Amino acid sequence: MNDLQVNLGSRSYPVYFDSDHFEKIPELIAANFNSKVFLITDTNVEKLYRTSVTAILKKVHCEHDWIIVPAGERYKGLITTADVVGELLKKGAHRQSSLIALGGGMVGDLAGFVAATYMRGISYAHIPTTLLAMVDSSVGGKVAVNHPLAKNVIGAFYQPKFVFGDSRFLDTLSKREMVCGLAEIIKYGLIAELSFFEWLETNWEKILTNDVKSVRQAVYTSCLIKTRIVEKDEFESGPRMILNFGHTVGHALENLSGYETIKHGEAVLYGMIAASYYSMKMNFLKQEDYIRIERILTAIIKNHEEKAVADFIKKTSWKDLLGKMLSDKKSTGSMKLIVLKGIGRAEVHAVTDQSKVADAFEHLKVLS
Known part of the structure; x- marks a missing residue:
């Protein structure tokens, strides 16, 4: 498994890129999070990977839940942000809970922004499923949502706990x-x-x-x-x-x-x-x-x-x-x-x- 370390003091984190190693996901979750995780993904990725990812997480008894958002950059705004926060509240997410962004850049930006602001900040990780997200938005900690007048103007710098990319995701692109x-x-x-x-x-x-x-x-x-x-x-x-x-x-x-x-x-x-x-x-x-x-x-x-x-x-x-x-x-x-x-x-x-x-x-x- 190829890996890099983003060295930012107390905010440092690893970036992994592998081929066909989905089973690494629960290992990384167990090593970084000690409470329930909420996977945020969009309707497209849900259809492709929810079943297989759920099966892997259940196999190791990882407590988790899903939040699904509409697919597309035009949904990366404050309305969808409020919807996600509402789902987290309904599902009992607290300050020790963690988020996992499973998707492309839109999902990563949105989930990262929610993580940075929900209860003044909770942990999150990014599992990018597009080539663009693997090389761009998943690394660096810039998280943001759009305003109707401009792109990515509502945001923060907030680093993930880890990034994990797998080339298997690219097979469906x-x-x-x-x-x-x-x-x-x-x-x-x-x-x-x-x-x-x-x-x-x-x-x-x-x-x-x-x-x-x-x-x-x-x-x-x-x-x-x-x-x-x-x-x-x-x-x-x-x-x-x-x-x-x-x-x-x-x-x-x-x-x-x-x-x-x-x-x-x-x-x-x-x-x-x-x-x-x-x-x-x-x-x-x-x-x-x-x-x-x-x-x-x-x-x-x-x-x-x-x-x-x-x-x-x-x-x-x-x-x-x-x-x-x-x-x-x-x-x-x-x-x-x-x-x-x-x-x-x-x-x-x-x-x-x-x-x-x-x-x-x-x-x-x-x-x-």
Whole structure:
């Protein structure tokens, strides 16, 4: 079992990634929690895994209960949060109880936020079931829910007790969901490690076909890069901000679509192209490096062509996008972008000429 340790003093925790080892779940629960656990999952994951996970937990007499929420990012808000809290109260959850998020990023964000706030904080763990969650939201302790006007603006920093990912979960993912995870994986190469990006240039198709060896390497390397960044800046006051590469445009696109037309990973793909194009036009990034970046990102987009997404990009106005970008929680009243100074080198940049960002967005329409 591959594992990493996120070293944050008293808030440190392990991150595991394995293949076909569901039986590890009760061991991890027993080692970290000493009271009843409540598994939070969505309707999609429930259909696929509730029976098998319940059987494993019953076999070792683990006291547990389930809370099921609707599937989809548009349900990651205060209404669903209140519903989950209500279920916890009805089922007798107390301060020694624990939560387990079994699902993708939406479930992890929601369950983590509930754990951070229920009775002023209870323990939780994350068992991510999507590639995106395995490399992104499950590591780092950022938990949040959405407001109708902006994504992830109601939240906290709250670390889990452990993270456990198993490649078996990926067997049931659609290609579209695998693409979403691949987007975040490529992000790590672009912002922090040239050699990883070079490996992805020749191996990204293997990841999309769920080649176990390639996926294990991609997940491990992504989590290692993120862990190193989080350990330096747990509360996102400086270096950690580079993890938001592609997310300023990406989050704005998601919000404008009502969290339906375009998925998070797809939005980040387009956001990374826009940020890379802007970096090139500002002479931060060499043209030949931009060409490499655009080549791999557009190849991935075309590999799973979603006409509705392309149509949405073309129909979105710069004025609407700008409004959402300026309301982003990272903007502090002015626009900031994570830019590339080379493949593997990123930094925070204060935008002084918004027309250049507009040009980058218009370039996306040409590609769509």
